[in-house]
Amino acid sequence: MADRWAIAGVDLHLRPLGARVRAGLEDALRDAVRDGRLAAGTRLPSTRALAADLGLARNTVAEAYSQLVAEGWLEARQGSGTRVAERPRAGTARAAPRTLDDGRSDGVTAPRHNLRPGSPDVTSFPRAAWVSATRRALAAAPPDAFGYEFSHGRPELRSALAEYLARARGVVADPERIVICGGFAEALSLTCEVLAARGARRLATERHGLDTHRQIAARHGLATQPLEIDEHGARTDQLADGNADAVLLTPAHQFPFGVALAPARRSAAVHWASDDGRTVIEDDYDGEFRYDRQPVGAMQALAPDRVVYAGTASKSLAPGLRIAWLVLPDDLHHRAVEIQELLRSGPDAVAQLALAELIRSGAYDRHVRRARLLYRRRRDRLLATVTREAPAVRVHGIAAGLHALLELPAGTSEADVITHAASRGLALSGLQSFTDGPATGRRALVIGYATPPEHGYTAALARLAAVLAEVS
Numbered sequence: 001m002a003d004r005w006a007i008a009g010v011d012l013h014l015r016p017l018g019a020r021v022r023a024g025l026e027d028a029l030r031d032a033v034r035d036g037r038l039a040a041g042t043r044l045p046s047t048r049a050l051a052a053d054l055g056l057a058r059n060t061v062a063e064a065y066s067q068l069v070a071e072g073w074l075e076a077r078q079g080s081g082t083r084v085a086e087r088p089r090a091g092t093a094r095a096a097p098r099t100l101d102d103g104r105s106d107g108v109t110a111p112r113h114n115l116r117p118g119s120p121d122v123t124s125f126p127r128a129a130w131v132s133a134t135r136r137a138l139a140a141a142p143p144d145a146f147g148y149e150f151s152h153g154r155p156e157l158r159s160a161l162a163e164y165l166a167r168a169r170g171v172v173a174d175p176e177r178i179v180i181c182g183g184f185a186e187a188l189s190l191t192c193e194v195l196a197a198r199g200a201r202r203l204a205t206e207r208h209g210l211d212t213h214r215q216i217a218a219r220h221g222l223a224t225q226p227l228e229i230d231e232h233g234a235r236t237d238q239l240a241d242g243n244a245d246a247v248l249l250t251p252a253h254q255f256p257f258g259v260a261l262a263p264a265r266r267s268a269a270v271h272w273a274s275d276d277g278r279t280v281i282e283d284d285y286d287g288e289f290r291y292d293r294q295p296v297g298a299m300q301a302l303a304p305d306r307v308v309y310a311g312t313a314s315k316s317l318a319p320g321l322r323i324a325w326l327v328l329p330d331d332l333h334h335r336a337v338e339i340q341e342l343l344r345s346g347p348d349a350v351a352q353l354a355l356a357e358l359i360r361s362g363a364y365d366r367h368v369r370r371a372r373l374l375y376r377r378r379r380d381r382l383l384a385t386v387t388r389e390a391p392a393v394r395v396h397g398i399a400a401g402l403h404a405l406l407e408l409p410a411g412t413s414e415a416d417v418i419t420h421a422a423s424r425g426l427a428l429s430g431l432q433s434f435t436d437g438p439a440t441g442r443r444a445l446v447i448g449y450a451t452p453p454e455h456g457y458t459a460a461l462a463r464l465a466a467v468l469a470e471v472s
Contacts, residue, residue: 258397
């Protein structure tokens, strides 16, 4: 076996040989990446080719690659082989990033591992299926697809969504009542603008949720009224205690607690809205992902004339598509379309046509089934790791979705855990960053187990286990 070999014209040296040949291979690759001889993005030989060149067992090379992927030196992506990962620039590699109260880095250095919630594994985006769908959609697209018509959404996508939402989520969806938006934030902003124009002044929101949603409401002049959350979801009985004109709920999978809104509370919210012409906004942000329970249908079907149904492709496909949709009651739809036509906002027509084709061809359903299996396995690994390594930490909200709530032991500081994790290259978010108003006595981490790429999930879990073991 040679002790000298090359990748992309770079001479590398194996040391030591003998029984520790795998360690020597790992050291040689680390050294080459560290000193810049192997630049970020350089593609490495396949495990089969490198094993043949070095006279090694293929498993030896595969194990070395896997170890370096776990450490962050390499990255492996399906269909594109193993490449050298991006590394911090010289002079900043040892600088620990400062962490804000919600666990976000201030930008000094990017965390190596990210378990914040809110994102799917974007590396699992179905590129081949999307390219095929785009090609077919463009071939069949009418000329007006490239003009200024249909600013509230291409009819092809509205029609495909109406069929899909009725089948998969139980939504009563007429294509003519669907408006396509450029992401959920735009969809919520549009809804708030329509409600404010109709005279609404206050929006009830779940006390624990995204502050972005409350900020959007405020931009449209809507004050907010917080609703407490318990094991049955939002306390919709508290709607009677205020003077809200509408309520924003995550009934299928509350964020961040992960519970489903109890049937009696669903009915109470609908009755509250029906009594005096009020509106329920249903945020069905991850409705496709259910694991240990029967799917929870959309609340909209209980009262299509009082519930605005909002969905998005951000979790099922990728947030970068910027595609969301609203299914609106008749009395709100006309004004929403007027606003969209005035602003001419929303995602581009080609992306809409591609998504419509993806849905109609069945490729979207196939992707969702694969993603559901992937995320269920990740959830199971998270639960097993925490149970084994940090038994004092209790895991909640695991029956559905892309995140879990890890309740910390009494006396443990949520902020200290997040700061400690950041110093070890792990980005985490705490429950308090999603709380409206004063901090509660409950301390927990909100773990986005879908966020890391598949090749980095093992290392992210290992880092999380180490942090929890040290602080709990």
